[in-house]
Amino acid sequence: MRTLEKKKTSTAARHAELRAGMEEDLRRLAFGRSWRGAGQVTMEAVQQLEPRARRRGLELLDALRRFDAGTYGICTGCGIRIPYVRLSAIPETTVCVECSGARELLFRA
Ligand SMILES: [Zn+2]
Numbered sequence: 001m002r003t004l005e006k007k008k009t010s011t012a013a014r015h016a017e018l019r020a021g022m023e024e025d026l027r028r029l030a031f032g033r034s035w036r037g038a039g040q041v042t043m044e045a046v047q048q049l050e051p052r053a054r055r056r057g058l059e060l061l062d063a064l065r066r067f068d069a070g071t072y073g074i075c076t077g078c079g080i081r082i083p084y085v086r087l088s089a090i091p092e093t094t095v096c097v098e099c100s101g102a103r104e105l106l107f108r109a
Pocket residue numbers: 075076077078079080095096097098099100
């Protein structure tokens with residue numbers, strides 16, 4: 001039965017939503033306005049984008065690869081599960097807030 005109200009969903013279901021969103025972003029990035037009918041975005045297609053779009057495209061491809069590897073949402077810095085609130089803001093992130101802060105401090109020093 002469907003209701004307008006959003007039900008509480010499992011982590012897996014929420015991650016699947018993030019994945020669908022990233023796949024859509026990637027197709028938009030690669031195919032522009034004709035993204036709807038477009039198929040899979042390849043690494044070759046991403047490599048041909050202008051630098052800014054290419055960087056984001058590579059991040060999205062990497063995040064989708066991590067989905068397939070089963071490591072999506074796990075911080076590459078400390079290994080914790082990255083909270084959904086952060087993933088929903090930056091779905092392609094590879095690190096938790098603490099690790100991203102630590103890295104930024106390192107860059108500044
Ligand atoms: Zn971390």
